[in-house]
Amino acid sequence: MATAEQLKALLRSHSDGDDDLFRSVALQIAAHQASRGHERLAKEIRDLVDKAKRVQQPAGRRAVPIARPSGELAGLVLASYPSTRLGDMVISNSVKARIEEIILQQRQGDLLRSHGLTPKRKLLLVGPPGCGKTMTASVLAAECRLPLLFVQLHSLISKYMGETAAKLHHVFDAMVETRGVYLFDEFDAIGATRSAGNDVGEIRRVLNSFLQFLERDDSESIIVAATNFMDTLDDALFRRFDDVITYELPDGEQIRQLIQNRLTAFDLSGIEWEDVVTAARGLSHAEVARACDDGARAAVLSGARAIHTEDVVRVLGNRDGMKTTRPRKK
Numbered sequence: 662m663a664t665a666e667q668l669k670a671l672l673r674s675h676s677d678g679d680d681d682l683f684r685s686v687a688l689q690i691a692a693h694q695a696s697r698g699h700e701r702l703a704k705e706i707r708d709l710v711d712k713a714k715r716v717q718q719p720a721g722r723r724a725v726p727i728a729r730p731s732g733e734l735a736g737l738v739l740a741s742y743p744s745t746r747l748g749d750m751v752i753s754n755s756v757k758a759r760i761e762e763i764i765l766q767q768r769q770g771d772l773l774r775s776h777g778l779t780p781k782r783k784l785l786l787v788g789p790p791g792c793g794k795t796m797t798a799s800v801l802a803a804e805c806r807l808p809l810l811f812v813q814l815h816s817l818i819s820k821y822m823g824e825t826a827a828k829l830h831h832v833f834d835a836m837v838e839t840r841g842v843y844l845f846d847e848f849d850a851i852g853a854t855r856s857a858g859n860d861v862g863e864i865r866r867v868l869n870s871f872l873q874f875l876e877r878d879d880s881e882s883i884i885v886a887a888t889n890f891m892d893t894l895d896d897a898l899f900r901r902f903d904d905v906i907t908y909e910l911p912d913g914e915q916i917r918q919l920i921q922n923r924l925t926a927f928d929l930s931g932i933e934w935e936d937v938v939t940a941a942r943g944l945s946h947a948e949v950a951r952a953c954d955d956g957a958r959a960a961v962l963s964g965a966r967a968i969h970t971e972d973v974v975r976v977l978g979n980r981d982g983m984k985t986t987r988p989r990k991k
């Protein structure tokens with residue numbers, strides 16, 4: 662039998678719709694069984710996981726383009742229905758409180774409106790890569806029971822200003838018609854038109870156009886813009902948002918929490934957390950999570966049930982190494 666912890670982890674990953682974690686926990690159960698001499702059961706579980714993986718569609722499978730009779734939005738926006746909950750995020754109390762406040766205001770929107778007030782809904786998320794900005798947009802959608810509408814900036818930004826403005830118009834029209842969380846991810850891509858040979862004036866016009874739409878928008882949709890770069894954004898931008906939330910790399914306690922959440926099916930009782938936290942310093946949440954997955958894979962393949970300090974330190978070190986050899990994001 663799988664342990665109670667393993668079963669809980671399996672159920673949690675299923676209800677969160679986290680297929681990767683679900684498979685990882687199932688493989689961990691297989692390893693656990695193998696280590697107890699139940700080779701046949703372990704193989705059956707592994708085969709089932711393999712089979713499930715083969716029939717699965719590619720990533721983002723739940724995303725479908727919003728169909729419109731005129732088709733203007735096709736390719737501009739992708740809709741999905743995330744199930745990530747706020748409790749899945751490992752974040753500081755202050756960021757958590759800000760997100761909770763937004764969710765509460767959305768849920769109590771009618772009450773606010775009946776008093777002539779509107780819920781906060783234009784949000785700018787700023788911070789280093791892999792710290793949960795995109796995840797926050799998914800959480801807002803799931804917690805407010807709204808679709809997540811991912812604006813495809815690369816399709817939106819054309820080298821012809823008139824075209825870009827027309828496309829933005831379609832997206833902002835959709836916000837009125839279909840209430841949802843509209844995510845302008847990697848928002849700094851608007852600034853990336855610079856590398857396409859456009860002059861600074863051109864970039865400014867795209868940005869101004871966005872700001873005008875943002876200012877005029879009085880839909881009930883939530884608009885989320887996410888960026889890595891605080892410095893490149895000007896003051897005019899900040900003023901247009903109801904809230905600016907800043908994300909940071911995980912601190913020691915968050916690193917520990919992330920690792921415990923991710924390796925929940927393993928015995929971690931022997932871990933020296935101080936050493937692990939030192940090895941993880943400077944890594945993002947996403948990198949710590951990926952390192953844990955590396956560690957889980959290695960442990961499953963070697964049939965280990967417990968993960969030790971040196972295992973975690975090694976996979977964290979590998980991630981850190983990748984960070985310095987990989988071309989940095991802009």
Ligand SMILES: Nc1ncnc2c1ncn2[C@@H]1O[C@H](COP(=O)(O)OP(=O)(O)OP(=O)(O)O)[C@@H](O)[C@H]1O
Binds near residue numbers: 789792888889
């Ligand atoms: N705060 C967090 N808590 C738990 N897991 C996280 C957190 N941040 C990131 N992750 C993990 O890392 C993955 C990637 O994070 P996400 O896409 O939200 O980062 P991001 O801040 O949007 O990065 P980028 O700037 O590169 O777009 C998430 O799907 C999740 O698995």
Ligand SMILES: [Mg+2]
Binds near residue numbers: 794795796846847887
């Ligand atoms: Mg992101």
